[in-house]
Amino acid sequence: MRIASLAVAALGLAVALGLAVALAPAVTRAEPIAEISAAIGVPLSLDAHKIKLGGALKSPEAWMAYKKRFIAEQGRVIDTANDHVSHSEGQGYAMLLAVAANDRATFDRLWGWTRANLMVRNDELVAWRFDPQHRPAVGDMNNASDGDLLIAWALAEAAEYWDDLPLRMAARRIAVELSRKVVLFKTKMGALLLPAVAGFNASDRSDGPVVNLSYYVFPALARLDSVAPEVDWAGLTQTGLDLLEASRPTPQTLPADWIALEGWRARPAEGFAPEFAYNAVRIPLYLAWAGVGERAHYAPFLAWAQRAKEAPPIVDVASGKDVGQFGGGGIASIAALVSCVVDGGKLPADFAAPRANEDYYPATLHLLALLAAQMRYSSCLAN
Amino acid sequence: MSRQLRALLLTACAATSSAAPSALHAEGAARQSIVVASAAAGATSEREKPDDLALRYYASLDQRARVRAEFSRLRRLYPNFEPPADLYGPRRGDVDEAGLWELFAADKLDELHEIIRARRKDMPGWRPSADLMRKLEQKEQRNKIFAFWREGRWLDIASFARDSRFFAANADVESQWTIAEAFARTGQISEAIDVYKSIFASNEDKHIRLATMQKAMAALHMGDVEALLVEARKSSKEPEDEFAPVAIDITRARIVAVLRDERKDEISPQELQRFESFAKLTREPQQLGLVAWLQYKRRDFRAALESFKAAIEHGGDAMIAHGLAHTLRALDLRREAEEVAYAWRAPLVNNGILFLDLLERDLTQETPPYLEPARLARYAAVTIESASGEGAQGLGWYAYNSCQFDVARFWFERAVAWFPKEATVYGYVLTLKRLRQDKEALELINRYDGLFPKLVELLFPDDYYHPPFPCDSRIAAKAHGPAVKMAGYVVPGPAGPALAAERDRLRVEADKKEATTPDAAKVAAQAQQRERVLKAVRGKFPIAVAAENPLRFQPLAQARSAAGSPAPVGLRAEPQPGKAPLVARRVPGVGPMPSERYGFLLSPSWNAVDLATWPPASEQVAPVGTQWANQEADPAWIGQQKADAGAKLTAGAAEHVATAMAPRTRYGAAPPPPNLAAVLSLPTSKQSQTR
Incomplete structure (x- = not known):
């Protein structure tokens, strides 16, 4: 893969230089650097330094509205578009938002519910799906690695912000277990984060291992060393970035939600739609939130974001054609954030005030995008 | 790809730039305004020296357009002509730069820029020396790097x-x-x-x-x-x-x-x-x-x-x-x-x-060893202060196995709130049954129907013989020392030696019983038992129960300080629950339910899988290539204990370790029911998830 992309790079170089020479007038010859810089864009200079999450959310009204719509009294986060089920991921998101909003009482409710209802596995990981309409409510013994990461991260941030030993202990237990059970640290492609303990490895699927790049929660990976410093979280970040490049045939191709790595060649995984959809749309959010990635990493997301600002499309990654639209305007907030972070685009007026009628998923992503902007891109919010 | 691309581009550009006249690098601004053909122009004789006086004059006045015109003229005459390196630089007799260098040395760069700006305004055509400008630029770039470094x-x-x-x-x-x-x-x-x-x-x-x-x-x-x-x-x-x-x-x-x-x-x-x-x-x-x-x-x-x-x-x-x-x-x-x-x-x-984790192994032994009251007390304190589900279930089992059921209930309640894995909820239900809290026990069994076979097995017993529980015999009263009530929690009393002796006695009797029971009698007993079981579960299983686990406990310190702490503000109500279903659905990762042998069928799982998972998730090895699977664990992980200590144990002790698990019968110890042979060939790879 690397060799192939090098060849593409060399080709691109030849084209770029050829273009510069051919178009240059005889006397006033243009500087090739300027020409090429314009072609690839100036390097992106994002701010990746570590920022504490505690107290970082500066929109109390948005948090109040979010709680009122999605967090039940007992601490369960309700997926309003999906039969009122809950996910480990949703619990993690809300726990993060609660720390960021400095709302200890709600945080305790969320964590109390999460451990009492989802920690039914016989390890330290979290069952990913809960549907109170069914018997039993836990629908799957499998975990979801992003849910575990989000919860561990939220616990670690809460432990630090509120100086709380029990939370630190819980964060460490989940983080260490995750690193031991779902990370393949030494593969040819680096440190692979399997989406779950069961079902995604080479021994489970003919096209395995399968990864989901939106499970590489970059801002979590940047912070978990506070509870589990022995784990190579930076290696996971690097692999996430590398996979982002390796998984696309051209620099402008969007990544699919689920990517098969059989034979260490990346392609859309079997049995899943080969689409840039509800999973992968979080990748640019996580990149920006952590302040990692270079212009090339963002290029396809930026193009996507600028193509249809109001209603970003779901894209078939093979054909590049739009195959649908994301439900909920909250997804557009990710597009807006990416445009601003990478290209200085102006944020829409409603970016700082999420709509009240959104469903759980877009509303959550919107609030997270706002939090990311408040933590790292105050210039975006200034205009 | 971008990294290599950029590196290649930069290399190429560097090559191109270095071929350009070096003078242009001496002054950054000049690079943009003067366009010079590269050295590719070919060799030219050096016989005639071009007269660059006019060029210098225009440069001294900073008249860039004229500089360009003069340069073009000279270039036509002398194709190899290159502008002098000091074209924009100072010459003898220029304004003294000493003051500027002082500012430079004192790191007053903003002031320096200001003075340069002012002086250029006052004296058109004046420019600081190339040396100063280059060093200034370098210093500023250096400052920038270290500013980044600090952050x-x-x-x-x-x-x-x-x-x-x-x-x-x-x-x-x-x-x-x-x-x-x-x-x-x-x-x-x-x-x-x-x-x-x-x-x-x-x-x-x-x-x-x-x-x-x-x-x-x-x-x-x-x-x-x-x-x-x-x-x-x-x-x-x-x-x-x-x-x-x-x-x-x-x-x-x-x-x-x-x-x-x-x-x-x-x-x-x-x-x-x-x-x-x-x-x-x-x-x-x-x-x-x-x-x-x-x-x-x-x-x-x-x-x-x-x-x-x-x-x-x-x-x-x-x-x-x-x-x-x-x-x-x-x-x-x-x-x-x-x-x-x-x-x-x-x-x-x-x-x-x-x-x-260290003491958990001792605490969860089937026949709990004697532990000094002080050790139990500090373990209980750490557990309650850190809200540890692992510690709480250890204390729960210790109390249960030493016949202290009230104490066991205290700890199992917390363990189920903090980490409700199957073995822990099982211990809690056993305790509730001992305390004759049958309603609560049934609620739990029904809540976890489809998820925790061990619980359901309490209503639908397997066909294996289980020796009696020592706490049922007369020694129960002598099985433990006194429990100690603390502010906010209770410490189990130490287990006594009578327990182990009683357990051994019961084992010997059990072996005798097993050996003397004829097979035909067993088969007949089974048929009778089936009827008995079905009759016994009537009205108890399946029954409608709340789906959520309602148990919550704060860590002790927080519970104390937060006695009057505010409840969260502005949360929503749970949506109105529909009618609680009575048929369990399959849960991927869970083995067959004991009730299935009695005709209680399950509905397909959320992803339409109809069969149980075997071995269940709890008995599966983590994915190949993970630390967990490779046993290349962080040495600081407690699970290493088997690898480290196991090798040194005597055969007798090893057996002790193998059986020192709670609950008594583990998954994998007994084969799956014979009528579920089809289940065995089920691949587990169906467990996928989508949004």
């Missing part, structure tokens, strides 16, 4: 260095170290190595070379440093090994590489010996600790014990204590390990976790 903005430093190759190549060595570190930290290893190589290539100062090697060791993987060492030694002017003064550092980095599994080659015994002597001499806890961790990794636990002890004696920190505790555990000195972990629990959460 830990490594990516920014790396991209800055890539974009300003000229600066990067000519910067002072301190800047170059920073740039190299930034490349290393952002994964651009070959770029980092190149910077270090260029420092070695261009510096003969032995102090700089030594320091560079130390910097490289701090930034790079040792594998890369080894290559750099070979390279640097080539350019060495010293007769001796110039890196001898950092030999200890090199060994240290090699040890770290071994500890991180980054190095396969052994470190030579002589080299290690030198490092050990050095560590003992310095008495620095971190050096001694490194030796200790290496010995631990090599499973030389005796040596590791001595080294960790020495490190602690010389002021080692909580991480050193963590290593000491693990070494003691590996040597089966568990009691000592427990003390160390307990003493160091506050500064490092790892130790608190280790403390809880």
